Amino acid sequence: MSEYEGHQYVGVDLHRRRSVIVRQTExxxxxxxxxxxxxxxxxxxxxxxxxxxxxxxxxxxYGWYWAADVLQAAGARVHLADPLG
Structure with missing residues (x-):
């Protein structure tokens, strides 16, 4: 668990082999x-x-569905973003 106790927002830049995950406060x-x-x-x-x-x-x-399943199983509220939008 993070030292920050408030609600967090997370962005996942999903790539084929690696991804970048950024967490931020409200x-x-x-x-x-x-x-x-x-x-x-x-x-x-x-x-x-x-x-x-x-x-x-x-x-x-491409391939986002496995990550969405993992995130939802962990209790996250998942929002899909259009990679071209």
């Missing part, structure tokens, strides 16, 4: 930015740092 203050290998365990460990029921924006790029 006020937009960045808490962390990490690069992970795309693995359900690695993603799950990172989303645990965002506390209870974070809002997560996930890029709806």
């Amino acid at each position: 006020d937009g203050i960045q808490l962390s930015a990490v690069r992970i290998l795309n693995d359900p365990v690695a993603l799950g460990l990172q989303i645990e740092q965002a506390g209870c029921h974070p809002d997560v924006v996930l890029e709806a790029a």
Whole structure:
């Protein structure tokens, strides 16, 4: 769990082999930015740092569905974003 106790917003820039995960506060203050290998365990460990029921924006790029499943199983509210939008 993160040291920040408030609600967190998470952005996931999903790529084929690796992804970047950025966590921030409600006020937009960045808490962390990490690069992970795309693995359900690695993603799950990172989303645990965002506390209870974070809002997560996930890029709806090729292969997004596995990440959405992992995030939802961890209690996140997942919002899909158009990668071209």
